Amino acid sequence: MTATLTFGPDSLMAEHVSSRAGNVKQASPGAANALTSVELLARARAGDEGALNDLCARYLPRLQKWAHGRLPSYARGALDTHDIVQDTLSQVVQRLGSFEPRHDGAFQAFLRTALLNRIRDQIRWAQRRPTDVVPCVRGSVDPSPFEQAVGTEAVERYEAALERLKPPDREAIIARIELGLPYAEVASALGKPTIAAAHVAVSRALVKLAKEMSRDKRS
Amino acid sequence: MTNVPDSPEPLSSVAASISDGALIEWEQVAQQVAGDDDAVLGELRVLEQIAKFHQTVQEAGAMHAATPDDETADPRGWGHFLILGRIGRGSFGNVYRAHDTKLQSDIALKLMREDGDSRANVARVLKEARLLARVRHPNVVTVYGADQIDGRVGLWMELVRGTTLEDLLQRQGTFGAREASVVGLDLCRAVASVHRAGLIHGDIKTHNVMREEGGRNVLMDFGAGKDLDLDFLYAYAGGSDDFAGTPLYVAPEVFSGSPRTKASDVYSLGVLLFRLVTKRYPVEGQTRSAVEDAHRRRTRAHLRDVRPDLPDEFVTIVERALDPDPRKRFETAGAFEIALARFLGASPETVTDRAAPRAALTIALAAVIAGIVIGTPVYWLATRDRVTPAAAASAPVAAPSGATAYTIDASLYRISDAREARLRPGDRVAPGDQLALQIQVSKPTHIYVVNEDDRGESYLLFPLPDQTVANPIPAGRPVRLPAAGSNTPLYWKVTSAGGREHFLIFATPEPLPAFDRMFASLPRPQLNAAVLAAPLSGDAVGMLRGVGGLSASPGAGAGKLAEQFTTPLPPTAESANGVWVRQITLENPR
Numbered sequence: 001m002t003a004t005l006t007f008g009p010d011s012l013m014a015e016h017v018s019s020r021a022g023n024v025k026q027a028s029p030g031a032a033n034a035l036t037s038v039e040l041l042a043r044a045r046a047g048d049e050g051a052l053n054d055l056c057a058r059y060l061p062r063l064q065k066w067a068h069g070r071l072p073s074y075a076r077g078a079l080d081t082h083d084i085v086q087d088t089l090s091q092v093v094q095r096l097g098s099f100e101p102r103h104d105g106a107f108q109a110f111l112r113t114a115l116l117n118r119i120r121d122q123i124r125w126a127q128r129r130p131t132d133v134v135p136c137v138r139g140s141v142d143p144s145p146f147e148q149a150v151g152t153e154a155v156e157r158y159e160a161a162l163e164r165l166k167p168p169d170r171e172a173i174i175a176r177i178e179l180g181l182p183y184a185e186v187a188s189a190l191g192k193p194t195i196a197a198a199h200v201a202v203s204r205a206l207v208k209l210a211k212e213m214s215r216d217k218r219s
Numbered sequence: 220m221t222n223v224p225d226s227p228e229p230l231s232s233v234a235a236s237i238s239d240g241a242l243i244e245w246e247q248v249a250q251q252v253a254g255d256d257d258a259v260l261g262e263l264r265v266l267e268q269i270a271k272f273h274q275t276v277q278e279a280g281a282m283h284a285a286t287p288d289d290e291t292a293d294p295r296g297w298g299h300f301l302i303l304g305r306i307g308r309g310s311f312g313n314v315y316r317a318h319d320t321k322l323q324s325d326i327a328l329k330l331m332r333e334d335g336d337s338r339a340n341v342a343r344v345l346k347e348a349r350l351l352a353r354v355r356h357p358n359v360v361t362v363y364g365a366d367q368i369d370g371r372v373g374l375w376m377e378l379v380r381g382t383t384l385e386d387l388l389q390r391q392g393t394f395g396a397r398e399a400s401v402v403g404l405d406l407c408r409a410v411a412s413v414h415r416a417g418l419i420h421g422d423i424k425t426h427n428v429m430r431e432e433g434g435r436n437v438l439m440d441f442g443a444g445k446d447l448d449l450d451f452l453y454a455y456a457g458g459s460d461d462f463a464g465t466p467l468y469v470a471p472e473v474f475s476g477s478p479r480t481k482a483s484d485v486y487s488l489g490v491l492l493f494r495l496v497t498k499r500y501p502v503e504g505q506t507r508s509a510v511e512d513a514h515r516r517r518t519r520a521h522l523r524d525v526r527p528d529l530p531d532e533f534v535t536i537v538e539r540a541l542d543p544d545p546r547k548r549f550e551t552a553g554a555f556e557i558a559l560a561r562f563l564g565a566s567p568e569t570v571t572d573r574a575a576p577r578a579a580l581t582i583a584l585a586a587v588i589a590g591i592v593i594g595t596p597v598y599w600l601a602t603r604d605r606v607t608p609a610a611a612a613s614a615p616v617a618a619p620s621g622a623t624a625y626t627i628d629a630s631l632y633r634i635s636d637a638r639e640a641r642l643r644p645g646d647r648v649a650p651g652d653q654l655a656l657q658i659q660v661s662k663p664t665h666i667y668v669v670n671e672d673d674r675g676e677s678y679l680l681f682p683l684p685d686q687t688v689a690n691p692i693p694a695g696r697p698v699r700l701p702a703a704g705s706n707t708p709l710y711w712k713v714t715s716a717g718g719r720e721h722f723l724i725f726a727t728p729e730p731l732p733a734f735d736r737m738f739a740s741l742p743r744p745q746l747n748a749a750v751l752a753a754p755l756s757g758d759a760v761g762m763l764r765g766v767g768g769l770s771a772s773p774g775a776g777a778g779k780l781a782e783q784f785t786t787p788l789p790p791t792a793e794s795a796n797g798v799w800v801r802q803i804t805l806e807n808p809r
Contacts, residue, residue: 062277069276149272154265176238177270180277182293184304184316195303195318199238206234210262217258 036188037104044093056089059108062179063089063115070119072126072144088118105171105189112174161212169205176202230259237267240274240295298368300328300375316378326363330373348374353416357643358409360429360439379437384491385425388498393526396533399495400559401786402428403488405436407556410484413438414552419479423487424468425494434787434802435644466507467500471514471543482545485555489540489548496533497525501541517543532562564624564796625728626661628792631803644787647806648720654711656681656700656724659792663691667725667738668700670711671780672718679738680711680722691730713807720807721781724788726799 035043035051037058043051063085071081092114101107147155162170168190175186176198187198229251236243245264252260274295293305293313300317306327317328348365351374355361365374384402388394394402406428413420420438429437466474470486473479493501502519504510513519519541522534536558542548549555632639633646634653648654658666667690668681681700682690692698701711713720781802788803 065276066273069272145276146272150265150268154268157262158265158269177266178273180274180295182295182302182304199235202238203231203234206237206263206266207230207259210230210234210259210266213262213265214255214258217262 037107038101041093041101041107052090052093055093056086059089059111060085062181063111066112066178067115067119069146070116070144072123072147084118084122085115088115103189103191105175105186105191106167108179108189109167109171109174112178157213157216158209161209161216164212165205165208168201169208172198172201172205173209177206230256230263233260233263234266237263237270239301240270243267294330294371297328297330297371297373298366300326302328317375319375325378326375327360327378328373328375330371345372351376353418354413356409356412358405358436358438359412360437379429379431379439381429381431381435381437383426384428384430384436384495387430388425388495393498394495396496396529397563398786399492400533400536400563402430402436402495403492403559404556404563406438406488406491407552407559409436409438410488410552411556414481414484419481420484420487421479422468423484423491425491428491430785431645434785434804466510467503469510470545471502472545474511474514477545480545481551482548485540485548485552486545488552488555489537492537493522493541496529496537497522499525514543530562536562564794624794624796625664626792626794627664627726627799628659629724629726629788629801630657630790631655631722631788632657641790642803642805643790644803645806647808648713649807650713652713654713656722657697658692658700658724658726659697660692660694660726660728662694662728664694664726664728665690665730666692666700669723669725669738669780671721671723691728718807719804721802721804722788723780723784723800723802726795727797729797731798 035054037055040051040055040058044055060082064081067081067085071084089111092111101110143152150158162173165173172186172190175181175189176183181189183195183198186202187193187195190198190201192198192201229248233243233248235241245260249257249260293302293315295302297317299320301320303316303318303325306314306316313330315328315330317326318324319326345365348362351360351362360379361377363375363377365372367373382390406423410420410423423438427439429439431437468487468490470479470483473483477483490501493499497520499520501522502510502513504513522529522537526534536555539558540548540555549558631642632655633642633648634655639655642648642654656668658664666681667679670680682688683701688698688700781804784800784802786801788801793799
């Protein structure tokens with residue numbers, strides 16, 4: 001077997017932001033590369049199918065895995081996770097209306113909320129629907145893989161606290177902790193100038209989130 | 220909402236570890252926190268579980284097997300390296316941009332797939348590392364080390380920031396003969412150093428050469444040819460990128476079963492040059508057997524037919540490298556290099572003699588009193604005493620015959636205390652550094668020095684009024700720029716950090732009024748006054764491209780100078796005809 005590697009252009013080419021006096025213009029990481037999701041989104045809304053496909057290609061794999069962790073097995077039914085995610089993505093694009101995400105992180109967070117709502121609908125639908133395929137008792141709340149791993153109560157506390165965070169903090173958590181993006185992409189998604197800034201943003205958001213969660217626990 | 224402007228240190232540190240997926244000593248941390256923070260720490264522990272769950276979900280092959288295309292399988296760290304993002308993908312693993320947390324520097328990390336045959340992987344990677352470590356050359360990627368950590372094998376090397384020649388070709392179109400030859404010179408040197416180390420590269424192709432910002436061409440990846448057999452070709456019968464790319468560069472005798480030799484590397488270099496100027500291959504085919512068949516039938520494209528506009532000498536050089544008979548090719552990469560250097564009008568002796576001690580390093584050091592400032596361009600008055608001049612310069616390199624031929628030897632220096640260091644493309648500068656350019660020419664020459672930043676903002680560094688040296692600069696002796704002005708020698712001083720600084724040096728023995736007019740339009744630093752930089756007009760850049768004769772993509776005029784003129788400042792004297800343009804880019808990070 002050969003061991004050939006192809007090096008592409010570095011996505012962090014613009015990591016260092018020049019600061020020459022008299023003209024300070026910030027370059028965002030990755031700006032030189034492919035279109036941002038925000039730009040793709042604008043094109044998709046204008047009817048560019050290629051842009052919609054590119055958006056799907058960008059988010060489907062991660063969101064699919066994310067959704068897989070949130071969907072209890074009984075609720076999956078005939079509609080698999082892939083369809084749910086793809087469907088949600090295309091609906092989000094169509095129904096965005098006047099929502100103008102500031103950057104990719106905002107779009108990711110928006111998408112995540114839409115997907116979570118869709119999964120909750122799916123769970124409710126599955127619970128109402130008598131079925132002999134999945135031997136579940138009506139009204140039972142079989143936990144999702146996420147709830148099984150972390151505990152239902154902790155998940156509720158987490159979701160509620162996450163909801164109360166300021167959008168930039170919420171976006172940092174979603175990009176890094178939930179979707180597992182590399183720091184380079186987190187920086188790009190959050191509009192941070194450097195990897196170090198993205199790292200700090202995620203750490204601070206985690207501390208804020210923990211404080212919010214502990215407040216819930218006390219009350 | 221809780222605001223956390225200053226989280227207590229242990230909590231921040233724990234949060235950073237959660238984000239990095241690093242191990243946390245919870246008991247130890249618990250002893251450092253008290254009161255309300257105790258509850259927060261408890262929730263951070265929950266968040267660690269949440270982060271781990273998502274990490275497992277994203278990386279798990281159990282739910283959705285990670286495919287080579289699936290970047291969610293990327294790890295977050297390996298040993299003491301923090302993975303920052305993927306920059307390349309190979310058949311056996313991926314290459315990441317990573318941060319060496321011990322040395323605090325960014326490197327390129329090549330990690331093998333976990334599912335491979337681990338023993339074979341270990342052997343291969345360690346072998347590759349050993350091969351690479353034998354070669355130290357500015358045009359060959361530098362490997363730093365290799366290891367097996369947590370069962371996963373990897374090697375780390377110099378992070379080369381730039382674009383592959385293939386990407387450049389796709390983006391900018393075909394190269395001119397001169398620019399391709401400049402690339403060829405670098406690669407001949409690189410391959411010669413590989414051969415000197417007793418190795419055959421075996422996988423020279425446009426995908427494997429990086430054009431670094433600043434112009435350095437770097438030969439990458441020894442992963443393939445190295446075992447010197449053709450097994451890898453058969454392994455790609457499925458038609459992966461490797462298969463599509465590699466056989467097109469393979470010499471015909473290798474298809475017939477001969478071992479890879481220096482001559483087969485020379486052939487691959489010839490294919491690379493052919494591709495740069497045509498965007499095609501001399502022998503084409505969709506499959507390995509189609510390529511082999513074309514070789515057997517001697518069906519190939521000739522450079523003269525594809526590009527009738529190219530200079531005869533260049534065509535002859537490339538065709539010689541591509542001769543089906545290995546004995547008729549250049550015997551060595553060095554011989555290939557000399558031919559290219561001759562075509563470029565350079566003296567082969569000065570071009571090839573890279574190891575010769577540089578006289579420029581011992582040239583008399585001009586006293587430095589005042590500086591022109593880079594970064595925040597304000598004249599700066601220093602209080603440095605005159606430094607004792609060192610030894611005199613070497614004899615100038617003889618100019619080849621021809622009315623406009625001349626030699627030019629230019630070097631950029633960093634001066635600190637009584638010491639000076641010659642700067643190479645990609646070197647780092649920092650606020651406080653003092654820079655000077657030293658030029659020696661064989662005939663009176665007009666010199667223009669322009670500083671450009673990453674945004675394309677430029678200003679003129681030379682010629683400036685009130686200096687003891689004006690254009691044309693005198694021949695036969697080293698001249699320091701910026702030159703002394705009324706007993707106040709000057710230098711360029713870096714005052715702020717951020718981004719990169721590109722220096723472009725233009726030279727012409729004949730006065731060019733258009734040059735003077737154009738450069739006169741650039742802002743100039745003034746004593747004790749701030750100056751705002753401005754980009755050159757598109758017309759001006761277009762004109763420069765035409766005059767320099769080094770245009771990379773005919774047609775496009777506007778753009779940053781440093782992107783238009785990518786030929787790096789060489790380490791030795793060069794022979795030149797007409798206008799000579801070289802650049803050097805220095806890193807000036809925060």
